[in-house]
Each structure stands twice: as structure tokens, then as C-alpha cells.
Amino acid sequence: xxxxxxxxxxxxxxxxxxxxxxxxxxxxxxxxxxxxxxxxxxxxxxxxxxxxxxxxxxxxxxxxxxxxxxxxxxxxxxxxxxxxxxxxxxxxxxxxxxxxxxxxxxxxxxxxxxxxxxxxxxxxxxxxxxxxxxxxxxxxxxxxxxxxxxxxxxxxxxxxxxxxxxxxxxxxxxxxxxxxxxxxxxxxxxxxxxxxxxxxxxxxxxxxxxxxxxxxxxxxxxxxxxxxxxxxxxxxxxxxxxxxxxxxxxxxxxxxxxxxxxxxxxxxxxxxxxxxxxxxxxxxxxxxxxxxxxxxxxxxxxxxxxxxxxxxxxxxxxxxxxxxxxxxxxxxxxxxxxxxxxxxxxxxxxxxxxxxxxxxxxxxxxxxxxxxxxxxxxxxxxxxxxxxxxxxxxxxxxxxxxxxxxxxxxxxxxxxxxx
Amino acid sequence: xxxxxxxxxxxxxxxxxxxxxxxxxxxxxxxxxxxxxxxxxxxxxxxxxxxxxxxxxxxxxxxxxxxxxxxxxxxxxxxxxxxxxxxxxxxxxxxxxxxxxxxxxxxxxxxxxxxxxxxxxxxxxxxxxxxxxxxxxxxxxxxxxxxxxxxxxxxxxxxxxxxxxxxxxxxxxxxxxxxxxxxxxxxxxxxxxxxxxxxxxxxxxxxxxxxxxxxxxxxxxxxxxxxxxxxxxxxxxxxxxxxxxxxxxxxxxxxxxxxxxxxxxxxxxxxxxxxxxxxxxxxxxxxxxxxxxxxxxxxxxxxxxxxxxxxxxxxxxxxxxxxxxxxxxxxxxxxxxxxxxxxxxxxxxxxxxxxxxxxxxxxxxxxxxxxxxxxxxxxxxxxxxxxxxxxxxxxxxxxxxxxxxxxxxxxxxxxxxxx
Numbered sequence: 069x070x071x072x073x074x075x076x077x078x079x080x081x082x083x084x085x086x087x088x089x090x091x092x093x094x095x096x097x098x099x100x101x102x103x104x105x106x107x108x109x110x111x112x113x114x115x116x117x118x119x120x121x122x123x124x125x126x127x128x129x130x131x132x133x134x135x136x137x138x139x140x141x142x143x144x145x146x147x148x149x150x151x152x153x154x155x156x157x158x159x160x161x162x163x164x165x166x167x168x169x170x171x172x173x174x175x176x177x178x179x180x181x182x183x184x185x186x187x188x189x190x191x192x193x194x195x196x197x198x199x200x201x202x203x204x205x206x207x208x209x210x211x212x213x214x215x216x217x218x219x220x221x222x223x224x225x226x227x228x229x230x231x232x233x234x235x236x237x238x239x240x241x242x243x244x245x246x247x248x249x250x251x252x253x254x255x256x257x258x259x260x261x262x263x264x265x266x267x268x269x270x271x272x273x274x275x276x277x278x279x280x281x282x283x284x285x286x287x288x289x290x291x292x293x294x295x296x297x298x299x300x301x302x303x304x305x306x307x308x309x310x311x312x313x314x315x316x317x318x319x320x321x322x323x324x325x326x327x328x329x330x331x332x333x334x335x336x337x338x339x340x341x342x343x344x345x346x347x348x349x350x351x352x353x354x355x356x357x358x359x360x361x362x363x364x365x366x367x368x369x370x371x372x373x374x375x376x377x378x379x380x381x382x383x384x385x386x387x388x389x390x391x392x393x394x395x396x397x398x399x400x401x402x403x404x405x406x407x408x409x410x411x412x413x414x415x416x417x418x419x420x421x422x423x424x425x426x427x428x429x430x431x432x433x434x435x436x437x438x439x440x441x442x443x444x445x446x447x448x449x450x451x452x453x454x455x456x457x458x459x460x461x462x463x464x465x466x467x468x469x470x471x472x473x474x475x476x477x478x479x480x481x482x483x484x485x486x487x
Numbered sequence: 488x489x490x491x492x493x494x495x496x497x498x499x500x501x502x503x504x505x506x507x508x509x510x511x512x513x514x515x516x517x518x519x520x521x522x523x524x525x526x527x528x529x530x531x532x533x534x535x536x537x538x539x540x541x542x543x544x545x546x547x548x549x550x551x552x553x554x555x556x557x558x559x560x561x562x563x564x565x566x567x568x569x570x571x572x573x574x575x576x577x578x579x580x581x582x583x584x585x586x587x588x589x590x591x592x593x594x595x596x597x598x599x600x601x602x603x604x605x606x607x608x609x610x611x612x613x614x615x616x617x618x619x620x621x622x623x624x625x626x627x628x629x630x631x632x633x634x635x636x637x638x639x640x641x642x643x644x645x646x647x648x649x650x651x652x653x654x655x656x657x658x659x660x661x662x663x664x665x666x667x668x669x670x671x672x673x674x675x676x677x678x679x680x681x682x683x684x685x686x687x688x689x690x691x692x693x694x695x696x697x698x699x700x701x702x703x704x705x706x707x708x709x710x711x712x713x714x715x716x717x718x719x720x721x722x723x724x725x726x727x728x729x730x731x732x733x734x735x736x737x738x739x740x741x742x743x744x745x746x747x748x749x750x751x752x753x754x755x756x757x758x759x760x761x762x763x764x765x766x767x768x769x770x771x772x773x774x775x776x777x778x779x780x781x782x783x784x785x786x787x788x789x790x791x792x793x794x795x796x797x798x799x800x801x802x803x804x805x806x807x808x809x810x811x812x813x814x815x816x817x818x819x820x821x822x823x824x825x826x827x828x829x830x831x832x833x834x835x836x837x838x839x840x841x842x843x844x845x846x847x848x849x850x851x852x853x854x855x856x857x858x859x860x861x862x863x864x865x866x867x868x869x870x871x872x873x874x875x876x877x878x879x880x881x882x883x884x885x886x887x888x889x890x891x892x893x894x895x896x897x898x899x900x901x902x903x904x905x906x
Binding site: 121122129137141146150154212214 | 573
């Protein structure tokens with residue numbers, strides 16, 4: 069019998085009434101014939117309360133104790149949902165990370181899953197019992213200590229469990245009903261995507277379409293876990309909530325997308341990342357080791373560098389442009405001022421209020437001229453492009469923040485994404 | 488180096504500020520040279536919140552899930568106290584029941600401790616680390632499920648841990664500063680006892696002096712764990728909080744009491760239990776099996792019978808009197824009405840508003856006339872005695888509830904307990 073993982077976040081389990089709605093979603097899938105494992109987050113607000121206490125107790129807390137405290141939130145929800153399911157006549161039991169076990173490394177507070185032993189859980193699934201698994205947590209087996217996966221880690225738990233039990237699909241119930249061609253709050257004509265390739269989703273997630281944690285998408289891609297993003301607030305018993313017709317976005321392999329449409333769309337979505345700052349270094353010697361000289365001091369200052377553009381040099385000198393989170397802008401400039409002698413640049417320039425707009429689509433691989441079209445369209449609207457980077461399935465363009473909406477709407481129309 | 492167990496209840500850990508006070512108590516004992524294991528309850532109110540959720544989810548809950556949910560309260564406190572201790576410069580770590588492990592049976596919700604493996608904890612104690620142990624919880628090892636010990640179970644955890652690690656003493660910090668000769672709210676002249684024998688404490692606890700859970704006293708008696716009841720609200724750093732002078736009551740072996748005073752007091756305390764009801768059956772045939780015929784139906788109805796008095800028969804018939812919780816009074820009478828044919832009694836009488844007053848003291852064993860003195864004193868005050876039972880170290884007297892205070896004050900003076 070096919071297996072299904074269903075994941076519910078904090079707002080979906082915030083009250084017993086909402087937990088009942090979750091249980092109805094689960095019941096529907098059990099009655100459709102699935103063996104179901106449910107992964108739950110802590111009740112909304114609980115994790116913040118627990119984290120607050122730890123911080124009040126000690127600013128410099130032991131991350132192992134932080135994990136022991138914070139993991140309790142998911143423990144509570146797993147027990148409550150198991151009881152609620154039983155009350156509806158469904159055999160169910162809760163599973164803590166250490167009971168399965170979900171084995172992780174010892175990077176407490178942001179542990180990585182090493183292995184999930186699916187044996188015990190699948191035996192109970194086969195016996196007809198719903199497994200209610202506490203998300204976000206695991207165990208470091210050598211020490212026997214509780215670990216947590218970091219914020220949003222329940223998505224990662226769900227995908228990892230799906231891989232471990234060989235689930236047909238991992239359904240992520242969220243407060244949005246899927247992944248859109250761009251942010252619908254900015255572009256009302258944005259459409260929900262029926263399917264998105266793992267690679268595309270990775271680009272979108274890291275670029276700001278915060279539907280799924282990046283790590284969970286990476287994991288889904290590696291283990292080929294078909295992941296369906298859907299809304300938890302719709303009536304659980306509505307007929308359209310059955311799998312085939314349900315509103316949502318399936319994140320899947322490129323092949324599955326190709327099998328369902330004659331040709332991939334050239335462009336799948338337009339993402340944008342605010343709160344970026346641009347730093348440019350003019351006339352640095354174009355010689356081996358120069359990149360290390362520039363980015364070493366930034367790494368030492370724990371500043372994340374995103375876009376990096378370096379042009380072919382003209383006369384033995386080149387310009388380097390890159391972006392950093394705008395919160396780190398001043399620190400980044402200070403670090404480079406300090407390293408001026410070691411780097412040997414002529415001028416240091418920066419712009420604190422820029423935005424990165426990205427055009428994403430696996431179809432780009434087989435289509436020439438996608439980028440050129442974008443540059444022309446932006447030029448026609450008088451939008452100045454500060455920097456460009458491209459990958460196989462993405463074009464990222466850095467522009468002044470004031471033009472964000474105009475650029476996103478222009479590109480959204482340009483590639484035929486308007487509904 | 489000597490080991491010490493310190494137990495703190497819910498009100499003592501209700502806020503981070505109070506947890507800091509607990510940590511100061513711990514620090515004082517570490518600095519006095521003890522290896523310390525601390526046992527903590529859930530923050531005050533948390534257990535009720537968790538129990539409330541489980542009940543809201545399902546009136547007929549699975550006790551295994553109840554335990555998974557409710558045990559999280561102690562998990563939180565253990566982590567928070569460990570962090571607070573570390574913040575004060577004391578090495579510390581939290582221990583959950585399953586990590587030690589504290590092995591219990593599978594009577595979820597009211598599990599009994601089978602064994603505590605003290606190996607891992609003592610190794611860390613020896614290494615100079617404070618062990619912060621989540622009270623109230625354990626693990627049923629065969630199934631790997633979390634268990635809880637029932638309300639007040641943290642006292643039991645503390646005593647059991649003390650036995651397992653060979654602690655010199657188990658300090659129970661509560662919101663009272665010890666055990667009194669009787670309830671000070673009723674008798675202002677009641678004195679705090681310096682020492683009480685395990686047997687006496689058992690009689691007092693089960694009779695209503697709710698300082699310590701009965702099970703924890705039983706356990707302390709069996710394993711000879713010296714248990715010191717003291718207040719958690721005094722200034723942790725006050726000089727008198729050092730062990731020898733500290734205010735509190737030591738519950739210990741009879742020998743230790745005798746070693747500290749020339750002779751045992753004849754009477755140690757006066758206890759009383761309200762909410763009792765008396766049932767009397769008149770003229771039942773005095774033949775084998777009659778007690779079973781009477782008490783069988785009550786057991787079937789899950790009614791707890793306390794005092795039982797049966798007189799020697801006069802003419803082949805006898806009267807049987809016993810007490811039940813007043814909440815079960817009507818049900819008890821109904822059960823006996825139904826069983827009337829099988830028992831064969833003449834009349835069934837009852838009184839719903841009685842109280843059991845008990846005189847307790849290990850010194851009674853070697854003193855004659857203790858009971859007679861009590862009966863005379865009560866008679867002199869015009870208090871009618873409804874029934875009497877005695878054991879080696881206790882005389883219990885059933886009287887009308889209206890005379891409770893008069894009887895307790897009379898007996899308290901009679902045996903020289905007034906301060």
C-alpha cells in the first residue's frame with residue numbers, strides 16, 4: 069500500500085480545534101488507502117516562548133540544553149494529534165526523534181540529519197497505525213542528547229521521513245496554497261504553478277519565495293521526494309481536497325514535469341530578493357589570489373556574499389562587484405577599507421538600496437535569447453541594470469530598489485506568466 | 488565525596504527568576520562539597536495546561552500519549568535549570584527519564600519505578616557536573632515509551648534517584664518549611680518537628696499532612712533514604728541555610744531519632760482526615776466469608792475503604808463499621824443495599840459528615856495507656872467517639888466533623904505538643 073507523509077506547521081496546530089482539522093485531513097488520506105506518517109511542528113508561539121525562557125536564563129546558553137527545552141514543543145503536538153486521531157477512530161501513536169530514531173550530527177540548534185531508521189515506524193504503518201512524528205528534532209546517538217534542526221526544520225524532517233519510509237509523496241500543508249510565478253502581493257496576475265522542478269524551487273526558495281526551507285528542498289531533490297505544497301486552512305472534508313484535484317504545487321523531478329506537458333515553459337517564475345546591498349571595487353590587479361584577498365576578510369567577518377560579478381580585465385586591472393545583506397553593508401565596507409593595502413584597489417563604491425530580480429526556468433537551458441529579451445524589456449522601461457549573473461536555469465539582475473515592482477511586473481508579462 | 492539530591496517543586500521553578508534562586512541553593516551545596524543531583528518538577532501551571540489540552544483533544548485519551556505530552560513540562564525545567572547553573576559557572580546537564588534511564592512499568596499515568604541505572608549519572612557527578620533530572624517521568628524500556636509517575640511523582644523520582652546514586656540525603660524543597668505536630672492553620676501552637684520516623688511520616692502523609700507523596704515516603708523507608716523537607720522560599724544564600732542549622736524536618740530511621748534524643752516522644756503528631764463517611768452494618772452473621780461479602784461489592788465499585796472495625800460477636804451476630812471517602816458515600820450505600828440478600832444484615836446505617844483524628848508516635852510501642860488517656864480527654868470535652876482503630880504507632884478515632892478542631896487541640900495539648 070502506498071505511503072504518504074503529511075506535514076503541518078505551527079499555525080495549523082495552534083489550538084485543539086485546529087488539530088482536529090489536521091486530524092480530518094489525515095483521516096481523508098487514510099480512507100483513500102494511504103499508510104500515513106504525519107510530521108508536526110510546535111503549536112504556534114510555543115517555540116518562541118521556550119526560546120525566550122532559555123535566553124532569559126542565560127544569553128550564552130548551552131545549545132544542548134536549548135535543544136532539550138525547545139524540542140518539547142513538538143513533543144506536545146505529536147501526543148495531542150495522536151490522541152485526537154485515536155478519538156476519531158484511527159489507530160495512531162506519537163514518535164519522538166529519539167524513539168525512531170532520527171539520527172543527527174551534534175551541531176545542536178542546527179543539526180543535520182545523518183540517517184533515519186524507518187524500520188520501527190514502517191512496521192507500525194503496515195499494521196495500520198498512523199505515525200505522528202515530532203518534527204524539528206532528532207538525537208545525536210553517540211551522546212544520547214536531543215538535537216534540533218533549526219528554524220523551519222520540520223519541513224526537513226518531513227522530507228527525510230518520506231525518503232526513509234519510501235513515501236509516494238510528501239504533502240506540506242502551509243498557510244499558502246502553493247508556489248506562485250511571483251509574489252501575488254506584488255503582481256496580482258501571478259499564477260499558482262501546478263508543478264515546479266526541484267532545481268527551480270531551490271532558486272526560488274533561496275531568492276525569497278519563503279514557502280519551503282531550502283534544506284528541505286535540497287533533501288527532496290537528492291532523494292527524489294515528490295513534495296506537494298498545499299493549504300491547511302481549506303475544509304479538510306471538501307471533495308476537491310482529494311489528491312488529484314487539490315490546489316497546490318508539486319515540487320518534483322524535471323522528468324515528471326516533461327511527462328505532463330509537451331514542452332517545459334521557458335520561464336517558470338520571477339523571484340526577487342530585497343535587503344541587498346551592492347559593493348564594487350574598482351581597478352584591482354587581475355592576478356591569481358585577488359578574489360581570496362577580497363572575500364577572505366568578509367568571510368572572517370561572517371558576512372554572506374551572494375552575487376559576484378567580475379569582468380574580463382582590460383589592462384591588467386579589473387572591477388569586482390558583489391552583494392551582501394544590507395544589514396552587513398557598513399561592516400563589509402569597513403572590512404574592505406581595512407584590507408585596502410592587501411587588496412590594492414583604487415576606489416571602493418557601494419549602494420545600500422538595491423534589489424536582485426531573478427528569472428527562473430529549466431526551459432532556459434534549451435532556449436537562446438531569454439536573457440537578451442529581459443535586458444531589452446527593462447531598458448524599454450528605463451530601468452538601469454547594475455549587474456548581471458546567470459546560471460543554467462536563472463538570470464539574476466541587480467537594479468535600484470525603487471524599480472522592483474516595475475521590473476517584476478515587466479518580466480512577468482514578458483514571459484507570458486500573467487494569468 | 489558525599490552526594491546530595493535536591494528536589495524542587497513547580498512553584499519553586501515557576502519563573503526564570505525563581506529558577507535562579509534554585510540555582511543559588513544548588514551552588515551553596517556544591518560549594519559545601521557535595522556532588523549534587525537536582526530533581527525538578529514542571530513550572531507551576533504547566534502540567535495543568537498540558538493535561539487540559541489532552542482532555543480537550545479526547546476525554547478517553549491514550550495514557551501513553553498523555554504521558555508523552557505531560558512529561559514535556561519537566562523536560563523544559565530541567566534544561567532551563569541546567570542553563571542557569573552553567574551561567575553561574577557550575578558545570579551541569581539535564582537528564583530526561585529515558586536518558587538515565589529511569590525504568591518503570593507500563594502503568595502509564597501512574598507508573599512505578601522498577602530500576603534506575605545510576606552509572607551514567609554518577610560518572611558525570613564524579614566529573615564535577617551537576618545532574619539536573621526531569622522528575623515525574625521515566626521510560627518503559629520494552630516499548631521505549633515515555634511514562635509518568637502520577638501527580639506528585641517528582642518526590643518519588645527524587646527519593647529513587649537518591650537511592651540509586653547512594654546519596655547522603657534527599658532534600659525536598661517545598662512551600663512549607665517542614666512537618667508539624669499538626670496542621671498549624673488549625674492549631675497555632677503546632678511545632679515543627681526536627682525529626683520524624685519513616686513510619687510516622689507514612690501515617691501522617693496518608694492522613695492528610697500533604698507535605699510528601701506517600702509513595703515517596705514508602706520508597707525512602709525501604710531504601711533508608713534520609714529525606715529532609717525544607718522551604719524553597721528562604722534566601723538561598725542566608726548563612727542558616729547551611730545543612731546543620733537549616734529549618735526543616737528530617738524524615739529518617741528510628742535509630743537516628745533515638746541516637747539524637749534520650750527517649751522517643753510518646754506522641755509525635757496529631758493528624759486528621761476530613762471528607763470521610765461512616766457506614767455501619769448491624770447484625771450480620773459472624774461466619775467465614777462475611778467480610779468478603781461486604782467488601783467485595785465495594786471493591787467492584789472501585790470504592791476505597793479506609794478504617795474497618797468489627798467487634799467480637801455476642802450471639803453469632805456482629806456489627807461492621809467502616810469509612811469511605813464522602814464522595815463515594817451514596818454509591819457505597821447503594822452497593823450494599825443491592826448486596827443485602829447476599830450479606831444478610833439487619834440494618835444499614837451511615838453518617839456522611841465524620842472526621843478521623845489520629846494520634847501518631849513510634850514511642851507508643853513502649854508506652855501503655857496512651858489510648859486510654861485520649862479517650863478520657865475527649866470524653867471530658869463531651870466528644871462522642873464513633874469508632875476506634877489502633878496500630879502499633881497510631882490510634883485513629885472517628886468523630887463527628889463538628890468536633891474536629893476541639894478534638895485536635897485537646898489531643899495536641901494532652902500529649903505535650905503545644906509549643
